[in-house]
Amino acid sequence: MSTPPISNFRRMVRQTLTIARRDFVATVFTPTFLIFLFTPVIMLSFGAIGGFGASSMASNPADKASIVAIVAPAQQAAMRATDARLRKLFSPGDQPPRLVLEAPGDNPAGQANIAFSAQGSDATAALYGDLTQPTVLYGGHGRGDAAYLAELAEGTLRAKSSGTTPLSRASFSSVVRSKPSVSGQRASAYFTVFGIFFLTLLLAGQAVGTMAEERNNKVVEVLAAAVPLEAVFFGKLIGMFGSAILFIAFWGTLVSQIHAILPGNIASALGDIGPAVGTPLFVLLFFAYFTMSYLLLGGVFLGVGAQATTPRELQMLSLPITVMQVAIFGTTTFAAAKPDSWIAIAVEVFPFSSPYAMAAYAANSPLLWPHVLALAWQLLWVAIVIGVGARAFRRGVLQSGSGKFSLKGLFGGRPSSRPPATS
Amino acid sequence: MRHDLAISATGLIKKFGDRRVVDGVDLAVPKGMIYGVLGPNGAGKTTTLRMLLGIIEPDGGSRTLLGHDRPREASDQVGYLPEERGLYPAMKARDAIAFMGALRGLDLKTGRKRAAALLEANGLGHAVDSKIRKLSKGMAQLVQLLGSVVHEPELLVLDEPFSGLDPVNQERLEALIVAQRDRGATILFSTHVMAHAERLCDRLAIISGGKRRFEGTVAEARGMLPMRAHYVPHHDGAGVRELLPPDAEHVGDAWRFTIGDDGAEDVIRKLIDAGFGISGLSIERPGLHDAFVRIVGKAALEAEQ
Numbered sequence: 001m002s003t004p005p006i007s008n009f010r011r012m013v014r015q016t017l018t019i020a021r022r023d024f025v026a027t028v029f030t031p032t033f034l035i036f037l038f039t040p041v042i043m044l045s046f047g048a049i050g051g052f053g054a055s056s057m058a059s060n061p062a063d064k065a066s067i068v069a070i071v072a073p074a075q076q077a078a079m080r081a082t083d084a085r086l087r088k089l090f091s092p093g094d095q096p097p098r099l100v101l102e103a104p105g106d107n108p109a110g111q112a113n114i115a116f117s118a119q120g121s122d123a124t125a126a127l128y129g130d131l132t133q134p135t136v137l138y139g140g141h142g143r144g145d146a147a148y149l150a151e152l153a154e155g156t157l158r159a160k161s162s163g164t165t166p167l168s169r170a171s172f173s174s175v176v177r178s179k180p181s182v183s184g185q186r187a188s189a190y191f192t193v194f195g196i197f198f199l200t201l202l203l204a205g206q207a208v209g210t211m212a213e214e215r216n217n218k219v220v221e222v223l224a225a226a227v228p229l230e231a232v233f234f235g236k237l238i239g240m241f242g243s244a245i246l247f248i249a250f251w252g253t254l255v256s257q258i259h260a261i262l263p264g265n266i267a268s269a270l271g272d273i274g275p276a277v278g279t280p281l282f283v284l285l286f287f288a289y290f291t292m293s294y295l296l297l298g299g300v301f302l303g304v305g306a307q308a309t310t311p312r313e314l315q316m317l318s319l320p321i322t323v324m325q326v327a328i329f330g331t332t333t334f335a336a337a338k339p340d341s342w343i344a345i346a347v348e349v350f351p352f353s354s355p356y357a358m359a360a361y362a363a364n365s366p367l368l369w370p371h372v373l374a375l376a377w378q379l380l381w382v383a384i385v386i387g388v389g390a391r392a393f394r395r396g397v398l399q400s401g402s403g404k405f406s407l408k409g410l411f412g413g414r415p416s417s418r419p420p421a422t423s
Numbered sequence: 424m425r426h427d428l429a430i431s432a433t434g435l436i437k438k439f440g441d442r443r444v445v446d447g448v449d450l451a452v453p454k455g456m457i458y459g460v461l462g463p464n465g466a467g468k469t470t471t472l473r474m475l476l477g478i479i480e481p482d483g484g485s486r487t488l489l490g491h492d493r494p495r496e497a498s499d500q501v502g503y504l505p506e507e508r509g510l511y512p513a514m515k516a517r518d519a520i521a522f523m524g525a526l527r528g529l530d531l532k533t534g535r536k537r538a539a540a541l542l543e544a545n546g547l548g549h550a551v552d553s554k555i556r557k558l559s560k561g562m563a564q565l566v567q568l569l570g571s572v573v574h575e576p577e578l579l580v581l582d583e584p585f586s587g588l589d590p591v592n593q594e595r596l597e598a599l600i601v602a603q604r605d606r607g608a609t610i611l612f613s614t615h616v617m618a619h620a621e622r623l624c625d626r627l628a629i630i631s632g633g634k635r636r637f638e639g640t641v642a643e644a645r646g647m648l649p650m651r652a653h654y655v656p657h658h659d660g661a662g663v664r665e666l667l668p669p670d671a672e673h674v675g676d677a678w679r680f681t682i683g684d685d686g687a688e689d690v691i692r693k694l695i696d697a698g699f700g701i702s703g704l705s706i707e708r709p710g711l712h713d714a715f716v717r718i719v720g721k722a723a724l725e726a727e728q
Contacts, residue, residue, distance in 0.1 A: 011528070018525045026513060097503065218509030220686060221566075224478045225503040226526040398479055 015227040019235025023210065034347040038165045038248060039202075048371035061201040065097035067145050070108050075156055076101045086148070092409060099125055104128065112137050117159040123151050131157055188275050189363035190338040192286060193356045199331040200293045201322070203244040207298040208305035208318045215309075215397070225397060229390035233306075237298050237386070244294060246385045258354040285362045285371060292378040293355035297325060300352075303389020306398055328353040336360035348374065351381035429489055429578050429609035430475055433474065436483030437470050446468050446633035452611055452626075454577075456470055457604050459620040459627035460613040463719055469506050472582050474489065474612075482532060483588040489578055497526035497578070502571035506613075509562050512556035516542060517568045519555055523570030534573055541569045561592050572603060572704040580613035581605055585619055592681045597623060617712040631719045639712055648709035648717055650682045653660040654691075657700025666693045679702065 019046040029032060071079055084097045090096070095221050100123075109130040115123040124142035127149040129135045134153045137145035198214035204353060214220040214232075223232050275282035300321055308314040334354050339361065347357040348370075430452035437445040445467040452458045458477045462468045477494030488494040488501065510519050520541065531538075535543030544553050545565060555563055564587060572579060579601070585593050600610055600623060614620055619639055620627055627639040629644070637644060655677045656663055663678065666669065667690065671680035680690075687706065694702065 011499070012526070018522070022522055026511065030513075131438075213511075214509075217506075217511060218507045219511060220508055220509070221478070221505040222503070222509055222523065223526070225476050225501075225505065226498050226523075304702075392464060394479070410726075 012228060012231045016231040016235040016238065019223070019227065019232055020238035020242065021237025027239065027243045028056060028246060029184060035242065037250060038245075038304065039173060040251060046335070065102045065122045065124055067142075068100045068102060068106045068112065068123050068126040069095050069100045069147055069152065070111055070126065071131065071156075073103050075131065075160075076103075078159045079152055079156040081235075082152055082159055094360050096145055097122075099152070109135070127153060130159050144174040164242060167213075179367055184274055185276050185364050186337055187281075189339070189360035190333060192275075192359045192363050193329065193336050196286070196293050196356050197332075197361055199244075199248065199290060200318075201325060203240075203247065203295050204298040204301055205318060205322070206244075206300040207240050208239060208321075209311075209314055210302060211239060211306035211393070212308065212311075212314065215306075220397070229394055229398075233299070233390050234391075235303055235387045237295055239262065241294055242289070248290075252421050272293060276366045277362045279370065281319050281368075282362055286359055288371075288375055289355040289359040289362075289378075292382065295382045296352055296355065296378065299382060299385035303385065303392060306389060306393045324352075328356065330373075331355040332360065336364070351378060354378050366371070427454055428452060428487075428488070429456075430611060431556040432471075432475060432484065432486040434484035435471060435474055435486060437479070437624070438482050439472060443513055444633050445474065448630060448635045449637075450475070450486075450628060450635070452609060454609050455604065457600060457610045457612070457623050459624035460611065460630060460632035461615065461617070461627055461715060463615055466615075466630045466719075468615075468630055469582055471630065472611070472613060476501065476580060485647040489682075497645075498611060499574070499586050502527070502574065502576035502579045504568050504571045504579075504581045504584055508567050508587075509568055510555045510563055510570075511555065514555055515552050516547065516555065516558065517551045519566055520570040520573050521569075524573040527576070529574040537573050538569065541573060542566070545569065545599070562589055564588060565592060565595070568599065572599070575606070575608075577608055579608050579610045581610065583614060584612055585614060585616060593619070601617050603669075603708070617710070617715055617719070622713040629715060629718050632703055636718045636721075637714075638665075644711055644714040644718075645709055646715050650709065651707045652680055652682050652690075653703070653705040653707060654678045654680070654694070654701070655703035656694065657702045658698065660699065662697060663694065663699055666690065666697060666699075684704065697710040 042142040042193075047184070068400075069079060079101065080099070102111065102115075106355060112126040112135075115126045116137070119345045124138070125136060125138040125145040125148075127134045127136045127146075134150065136146040136149050159294075183230045211233075212222070214223060223229075277285065301318060304317045304321065305314055308317055313347060328350075331343065332347045333342065335357055338344060343358065344361075347353040350357075354374055355378060358371060358378075361370065361374075428451050430450055432448060432450040435445050435448040436443065436451075440621055448467070450460075450471070460468050460471065468476065470479070473479045475486055475488060475494065477488070477498075479669075485492070486494070489497040490658070491497040494501075511522075514522065517535055517538040520527075520538035521531050524533050524534035524537070539548075539551050542548055547562060549567060550558055550562060550566075555566065558566065568581075568584065571581075579600075584596055584600075588596060597619065604610055612623075625639055626640055627636070628635050628646065637647075641653065664673075667678055670679045671678050691701070691704070
């Protein structure tokens with residue numbers, strides 16, 4: 001009937017895993033988990049629809065936009081050739097509007113003005129007059145296009161004096177950097193912060209309602225009698241974290257294959273982006289900091305959500321946490337771009353921003369020992385958050401006045417002190 | 424520390440706000456017994472049990488559970504059925520029982536095997552793989568009770584276990600409690616239904632207004648009240664009243680009076696000698712119900728004063 005005595009720590013680990021297992025199974029083996037798993041598809045679909053609509057709205061005016069050059073027919077071929085040459089300097093998205101060439105009439109100034117109000121045309125700039133001293137008119141956002149027209153006039157005249165035969169013929173070859181550039185490290189820091197923020201925002205919020213299930217079903221009394229509340233809270237977090245890992249593993253596998261379908265030049269450009277600590281270690285650190293971020297924020301969500309008695313209260317309570325998280329994201333992103341600033345140090349130390357900031361630190365700096373300290377510091381705060389949440393639950397919901405928080409209690413304390421058997 | 428006690432509590436106090444819900448309760452529950460905690464609604468029974476189990480911390484006093492100062496350390500040897508029943512509706516009956524066992528240290532595989540056997544033995548063999556939400560309230564309650572005994576605990580704490588059960592299931596539950604005691608377990612249960620306590624309890628405590636008002640056996644509780652006689656004379660007359668004790672009351676054609684420490688023989692003899700005869704005579708032994716009403720009523724009176 002009796003079982004051999006075990007330490008409080010072992011008992012707590014076993015109880016935590018029992019709760020975690022129950023929550024994981026209850027979450028994953030349901031049809032609703034499939035909806036959750038495919039949420040990104042829904043998000044991407046809406047994003048694609050919105051993006052398609054926005055781009056078609058933006059592209060229609062772009063199709064009609066033009067720059068107008070009123071030049072003598074003898075100069076038009078040279079200007080067109082210059083335009084073709086200069087356009088190669090622009091990336092496809094940054095091309096100037098199409099060039100429309102017109103022969104000058106009796107009143108070139110009036111002709112240029114009419115170009116801005118002509119039916120079916122959307123001129124952003126118009127050039128007229130002698131090319132050595134042209135006049136360029138431009139609309140509200142056409143200052144750059146006007147400068148381009150002036151450059152066309154200059155190029156046309158230069159081509160006339162020196163001919164159109166190229167004086168220099170360069171050969172191009174792509175080079176892959178052996179080390180990521182500083183800007184690549186900054187970019188990787190930004191993507192890291194964004195990645196952890198996005199995943200945590202998407203996944204940790206689920207923890208807010210998990211204690212509500214126990215409260216509604218009145219299972220909490222059974223759990224509280226058998227298991228320390230800290231183990232209940234931690235077990236529920238681990239269970240939810242398990243489902244989050246499943247989500248990440250599924251989408252991570254898909255996303256990791258994207259480079260195979262990217263065009264070569266984009267893949268080469270991405271090669272510039274890389275963490276200072278090296279990719280394999282960075283992947284480990286990313287996972288470790290995501291875990292800490294999830295446990296910290298999930299712990300706050302869980303602790304706050306456990307106090308709520310209605311779904312409305314749940315929503316009201318989770319909003320401030322989300323706002324706080326967005327603020328932390330903004331500050332940490334700013335700090336990631338300035339890794340030596342005092343803000344960067346502050347967000348690395350502040351427990352709730354520390355996972356984001358230290359992941360960015362891994363992208364910016366090859367030093368490893370700060371990560372050991374940071375992970376220990378964050379783990380301590382996970383314990384504090386869970387302990388405080390459990391204590392608040394004990395006091396507020398179970399109405400136990402003496403929910404003393406102690407790390408010793410959280411991690412097991414002294415070994416079991418069974419009395420000697422009597423017979 | 425007495426090792427023959429499963430539970431020992433001294434001066435337990437619990438305050439909610441300014442109100443003392445439990446006010447200095449002492450309990451000593453010997454091992455291997457069925458021990459009842461009786462009291463009216465709001466007496467502090469549930470709060471006392473929750474403090475004993477470590478669900479909430481007392482504001483004063485001390486307690487040991489199976490010899491442990493910290494009840495949590497004994498949790499693997501304890502089974503608990505709370506007053507507010509709670510199960511996960513999506514779980515199967517077998518898994519729910521095994522889960523509750525797992526919380527108390529029983530491995531899941533063994534838990535599932537025992538769960539199936541327990542369900543079978545208690546008339547729920549057909550519901551082994553039924554989800555909790557498909558079961559009736561009484562069946563779900565029985566499943567939860569089986570969950571509290573699946574790990575074969577040394578101590579079983581049941582808070583109002585009979586509430587919400589039909590008479591058939593009440594009888595089944597009584598049998599289950601006795602079976603647990605016969606297995607060697609100690610059972611502590613709270614109730615305000617005297618019939619169950621009278622049939623089951625080896626010892627009991629009566630709590631009222633947060634204080635313990637009585638502790639002892641059922642017989643000792645009943646012994647607190649004198650027996651009463653119900654006498655119907657063959658020939659009633661004015662002289663009968665004079666031969667009866669001062670508290671005698673005339674109810675219909677019968678007289679009721681308290682039997683003193685000397686018994687009723689002298690009074691009856693005098694009535695016969697005086698020629699009133701006996702048409703009917705019965706001796707009423709007070710039940711636990713009467714003792715309870717007397718103890719709780721007295722406590723309420725004291726509280727008012």
